[in-house]
Amino acid sequence: MSAPVVELVGLTRTFPGPPPVHALDGVDLVVRAGEYVSVVGPSGSGKSTLLHVLGLLDRPTGGDYLLDGVPTSTTSERHRARLRGGRIGFVFQQFHLLPHRSVLDNVLLATLYSGVPRAERVDRARAALERVGLDHRVDAAPTTLSGGERQRVAVARAVVTGPSLLLADEPTGNLDSVSSAAVMDLFDELHASGLTLVVITHDPVVSARAQRRVRISDGLLAEL
Amino acid sequence: MRRRAAPVALEDVLELAEAETPPPPPPPRRRRWWGRPWRRGDGFDLRDLLAEGVASVGARPGRLALTMLGTVLGIASLVVTVGLAQTAAGQVGRQFDAVAATQVVVRPGSVLTQSGEERATGRLPWDAEERVERLAGVEDAGALAAVDLGGAPVTAVPVNDPSAPAAVSPPVVAASPGLLDAVRGRVVTGRSFDAGHDARADRVVVLGARAAERLGVGRVDRQPTVFLGEVPYTVIGVVDGVQRRTDLLDAVLVPLGTARADLGLAAPEELQVRIEVGAGPLVARQAPVALDPGSDDAFDVEAPPERSRAREAVQADLNATFLALGAVALLVGGLGIANVTLLSVLERRGEIGLRRAVGATRRQVAGQFLVESVVLGLLGGVVGASLGVLVVVGVSVVQAWTPVLDLPTAFGSALLGGLIGLVAGAYPAVKAATVEPITALRGGV
Ligand SMILES: Nc1ncnc2c1ncn2[C@@H]1O[C@H](COP(=O)(O)OP(=O)(O)OP(=O)(O)O)[C@@H](O)[C@H]1O
Numbered sequence: 218m219s220a221p222v223v224e225l226v227g228l229t230r231t232f233p234g235p236p237p238v239h240a241l242d243g244v245d246l247v248v249r250a251g252e253y254v255s256v257v258g259p260s261g262s263g264k265s266t267l268l269h270v271l272g273l274l275d276r277p278t279g280g281d282y283l284l285d286g287v288p289t290s291t292t293s294e295r296h297r298a299r300l301r302g303g304r305i306g307f308v309f310q311q312f313h314l315l316p317h318r319s320v321l322d323n324v325l326l327a328t329l330y331s332g333v334p335r336a337e338r339v340d341r342a343r344a345a346l347e348r349v350g351l352d353h354r355v356d357a358a359p360t361t362l363s364g365g366e367r368q369r370v371a372v373a374r375a376v377v378t379g380p381s382l383l384l385a386d387e388p389t390g391n392l393d394s395v396s397s398a399a400v401m402d403l404f405d406e407l408h409a410s411g412l413t414l415v416v417i418t419h420d421p422v423v424s425a426r427a428q429r430r431v432r433i434s435d436g437l438l439a440e441l
Numbered sequence: 442m443r444r445r446a447a448p449v450a451l452e453d454v455l456e457l458a459e460a461e462t463p464p465p466p467p468p469p470r471r472r473r474w475w476g477r478p479w480r481r482g483d484g485f486d487l488r489d490l491l492a493e494g495v496a497s498v499g500a501r502p503g504r505l506a507l508t509m510l511g512t513v514l515g516i517a518s519l520v521v522t523v524g525l526a527q528t529a530a531g532q533v534g535r536q537f538d539a540v541a542a543t544q545v546v547v548r549p550g551s552v553l554t555q556s557g558e559e560r561a562t563g564r565l566p567w568d569a570e571e572r573v574e575r576l577a578g579v580e581d582a583g584a585l586a587a588v589d590l591g592g593a594p595v596t597a598v599p600v601n602d603p604s605a606p607a608a609v610s611p612p613v614v615a616a617s618p619g620l621l622d623a624v625r626g627r628v629v630t631g632r633s634f635d636a637g638h639d640a641r642a643d644r645v646v647v648l649g650a651r652a653a654e655r656l657g658v659g660r661v662d663r664q665p666t667v668f669l670g671e672v673p674y675t676v677i678g679v680v681d682g683v684q685r686r687t688d689l690l691d692a693v694l695v696p697l698g699t700a701r702a703d704l705g706l707a708a709p710e711e712l713q714v715r716i717e718v719g720a721g722p723l724v725a726r727q728a729p730v731a732l733d734p735g736s737d738d739a740f741d742v743e744a745p746p747e748r749s750r751a752r753e754a755v756q757a758d759l760n761a762t763f764l765a766l767g768a769v770a771l772l773v774g775g776l777g778i779a780n781v782t783l784l785s786v787l788e789r790r791g792e793i794g795l796r797r798a799v800g801a802t803r804r805q806v807a808g809q810f811l812v813e814s815v816v817l818g819l820l821g822g823v824v825g826a827s828l829g830v831l832v833v834v835g836v837s838v839v840q841a842w843t844p845v846l847d848l849p850t851a852f853g854s855a856l857l858g859g860l861i862g863l864v865a866g867a868y869p870a871v872k873a874a875t876v877e878p879i880t881a882l883r884g885g886v
């Protein structure tokens with residue numbers, strides 16, 4: 218058994234009301250290095266909230282979250298920012314590419330805050346874009362790309378810094394089936410070469426690609 | 442869509458997977474194609490901050506121009522006002538130099554007696570002109586005095602009808618030979634009198650241009666005569682162009698010696714001295730001594746202040762007014778930047794959330810917005826200062842002035858733009874730092 222990357226112990230996240238919303242209500246979850254986990258569940262069940270907590274963008278209101286075995290509840294905001302930059306990659310449903318910057322700049326953005334040596338940044342970004350099959354569009358504006366291409370740029374941005382955990386929230390939610398398949402192929406490839414992935418999805422086809430599936434409903438998690 | 446890279450990658454991956462199974466060992470951290478480890482990393486430093494700020498500003502040229510507008514106008518108006526003030530002051534200074542700064546007037550001093558009468562404490566000597574002209578810094582000097590004819594008329598024809606209504610006579614002024622040069626007069630026709638006329642007490646007069654017109658004297662080649670009372674005097678010339686004591690243009694001028702001998706003049710009343718630029722203080726000190734070595738306070742001397750002080754005084758007045766206007770314009774420019782930067786923080790919440798997600802700290806996000814607003818301010822400052830210089834030069838060309846604008850002012854105002862950006866960006870930067878990444882990311886870009 219490989220070492221756990223993510224360890225959640227009785228994790229809760231309550232949004233203050235009125236009435237208070239128990240978005241996560243005592244979640245226990247262990248994700249080991251190299252695992253590919255999909256999270257399914259009805260709308261409003263707390264999937265995005267879970268992902269934000271996992272990505273250190275949000276703090277739990279109770280329970281414990283250990284990242285690479287280190288408890289994160291007591292870490293400073295600065296240290297959490299460093300962990301986000303170095304250990305975690307995000308892929309969002311909305312792509313979140315900067316519309317006024319080139320494709321290359323968008324990928325480079327992730328290298329700025331994560332300590333990648335300045336001299337290697339452009340080479341790494343170009344290499345990542347090549348791996349997602351977009352080396353011919355490096356200077357294009359993201360607004361001129363198709364949805365699938367945009368999401369592949371976002372994947373390149375998420376992995377360019379060499380994270381240990383990739384978090385994706387509905388990565389195919391805005392894509393047609395062909396584009397979805399291309400993104401899922403990328404995920405398979407990343408998984409096969411050792412990356413740990415947690416992918417939130419509505420789509421059973423996407424969910425089926427994962428090695429392990431969990432279901433969340435009303436803030437509670439269950440293995441499928 | 443090109444899929445060139447993907448199959449290659451999958452092959453690599455399959456090879457890797459075959460080699461590593463079974464059992465799957467814990468994958469060593471960062472031994473993967475998408476992110477090799479690095480030895481010495483570089484953090485997000487000032488270079489990155491500046492690069493990101495400049496790139497963000499440059500990414501929206503339309504927005505850039507609009508945001509800069511306020512600062513451009515503010516800085517431009519500042520440079521224009523300061524530049525025009527300096528140019529105008531330079532102009533005033535030059536006119537000042539031309540007449541006022543080169544003229545000294547000496548009069549006998551006076552004190553008020555206990556009974557309230559004014560009593561002279563000194564007396565200008567008859568040879569005042571010669572004494573003062575010897576001084577260094579003096580170019581021309583001339584004494585003068587009003588002559589009282591006791592109500593006798595001054596006419597171009599002899600009075601033979603005492604009952605005829607007497608026209609108002611032109612005043613008669615006694616003048617030493619150098620006076621005309623000292624007040625920058627110009628002989629229009631004929632000649633002026635000289636030391637010989639003065640010494641011999643010749644009965645000659647020179648007419649001011651307006652007096653000549655009034656007396657009906659146009660030409661002097663046939664030696665016309667004017668009568669002071671009933672005594673005929675020969676007109677030898679007409680003068681014009683007087684710049685000091687312009688009242689002399691209305692007067693009939695007689696030589697000082699003639700007035701003393703014929704008309705009972707007691708003493709010269711005033712000495713006009715034309716000096717070199719900057720000689721004012723020196724001449725003011727030396728002239729009284731030259732006129733009467735024995736007595737202090739015998740003379741009142743009007744001399745121009747030192748040139749630079751006169752100019753500075755004028756400049757200070759002008760600059761204060763204009764600077765106030767420029768400051769108001771700048772305030773408006775600063776508010777413009779603050780406003781647009783604040784709007785852009787709201788509009789770019791998604792970007793802020795994303796930057797935080799990829800590892801930016803609150804401080805780095807704040808720094809970026811601050812840098813952006815400083816860059817905006819600096820650009821506005823540079824464009825505004827250039828515009829201002831152009832306007833100053835343009836106005837000067839139209840007015841035929843010499844444009845005056847010191848370089849520190851021009852560069853300083855460009856930098857001032859950056860400072861304004863810094864101040865204006867402070868609040869928006871704090872706002873940007875407080876944006877919560879999750880709410881920002883939920884909102885979408
Ligand atoms: N900032 C917040 N304040 C209050 N309630 C919130 C906040 N964020 C999320 N919630 C609530 O928490 C619950 C879980 O939200 P979450 O976004 O995690 O759902 P989800 O499973 O991602 O849904 P979807 O599939 O529609 O994206 C919802 O009931 C939501 O209304």
Ligand SMILES: [Mg+2]
Pocket residue numbers: 264265266386
């Ligand atoms: Mg969601």
